[in-house]
Amino acid sequence: MQKDKILVIGASGQIGVELTLGLRKIYGNANVVASDLREENDLLKGTGPYVSLDVMNKEMLHVQVIRQNITQIYLLAAILSATGEKNPGLAWHLNMQGLLNVMDIAREEKLQKVYWPSSIAVFGPTSPKKNCPQQTIIEPITVYGISKYAGEFWCNYFHRRFGVDVRSLRYPGLISYKSAPGGGTTDYAIEIFHEALEEKKYQCFLNEDTYLPMMYMADAIRATIELMEAPADKITVRTSYNLSGMSFSPKDIAAEIKKHIPEFTVTYKSDYRQAIADSWPQSIDDSVSRKDWGWKEEYDLAAMTKDMLDNLRKQ
Numbered sequence: 001m002q003k004d005k006i007l008v009i010g011a012s013g014q015i016g017v018e019l020t021l022g023l024r025k026i027y028g029n030a031n032v033v034a035s036d037l038r039e040e041n042d043l044l045k046g047t048g049p050y051v052s053l054d055v056m057n058k059e060m061l062h063v064q065v066i067r068q069n070i071t072q073i074y075l076l077a078a079i080l081s082a083t084g085e086k087n088p089g090l091a092w093h094l095n096m097q098g099l100l101n102v103m104d105i106a107r108e109e110k111l112q113k114v115y116w117p118s119s120i121a122v123f124g125p126t127s128p129k130k131n132c133p134q135q136t137i138i139e140p141i142t143v144y145g146i147s148k149y150a151g152e153f154w155c156n157y158f159h160r161r162f163g164v165d166v167r168s169l170r171y172p173g174l175i176s177y178k179s180a181p182g183g184g185t186t187d188y189a190i191e192i193f194h195e196a197l198e199e200k201k202y203q204c205f206l207n208e209d210t211y212l213p214m215m216y217m218a219d220a221i222r223a224t225i226e227l228m229e230a231p232a233d234k235i236t237v238r239t240s241y242n243l244s245g246m247s248f249s250p251k252d253i254a255a256e257i258k259k260h261i262p263e264f265t266v267t268y269k270s271d272y273r274q275a276i277a278d279s280w281p282q283s284i285d286d287s288v289s290r291k292d293w294g295w296k297e298e299y300d301l302a303a304m305t306k307d308m309l310d311n312l313r314k315q
Helices: 014-026 059-067 081-086 087-107 144-162 188-198 217-229 248-260 273-278 285-295 301-314
Strands: 005-008 032-036 050-052 072-075 113-115 169-171 173-174 201-204 213-216 245-246 265-268
Touching: 005 014, 005 059, 014 032, 014 213, 014 217, 059 087, 072 087, 081 087, 081 273, 087 113, 087 144, 113 217, 144 217, 169 217, 173 217, 188 201, 188 248, 188 301, 201 248, 213 217, 217 245, 217 285, 245 301, 248 265, 248 301
Parallel strands: 005 032, 005 072, 032 050, 072 113, 173 213, 201 265
Antiparallel strands: 213 245
């Protein structure tokens, strides 16, 4: 039987760095090939193979898949919500064409599995605000959300039509101390930790009572790998699974940080990202993930805050 050989596309990004390291722990360093258009992230250097790769260059991608004997692809390359609003055409083109390139190659080469992340950005102002369910009204208002929702249907299509075992999670806002924010609307929840330690003050670009679904990166990486390792017959959702860890507002996270840094102060000055945040649910119902493949988060706001501050202080 062929050994698993994994290609991570977008490995130098916010999720990619930690996912690559997590996969290398399980499958062995040599069996996880990291790739990105950007330079290799410092945290990845010396931990395993790295190739410079543009997901938009289908021929180059196909050559790498064959040359490296790839059996699974994790496609993380994307333009996120806030960045995407500045260049909608580019965001749509990259987010859609990159996925279609990977899916075509997966079909032709009969790859074992493909992972592609969706996002809570698929939800819009008409979606339920509290405990937003797996199946509900979905009318996204950002190009990022539109591209992710379209991508969910492409995943479902390639699974039904061609039997591609593609799996997906709708990530909430992700918080990490290892990699920089990626241009998303939930980036404040990473910036606030850095500013608390360095400046003892922070100006937040969202209103203090803006509740959003969030997740600590350690939980998100574990969820991704657990989903991909679940038996295929357990996977009932071939668009994308709702995923939840916690929900909080800027005011909540500021209060939690103040327990560790009492002199920390926050001011609020909302910008264009406020409208994006207001269009998303405040909390997510992920009961289908819990039922199908046993998802359960480990970090709440207090545990995450302590771990973030401890690790950032070390850096």
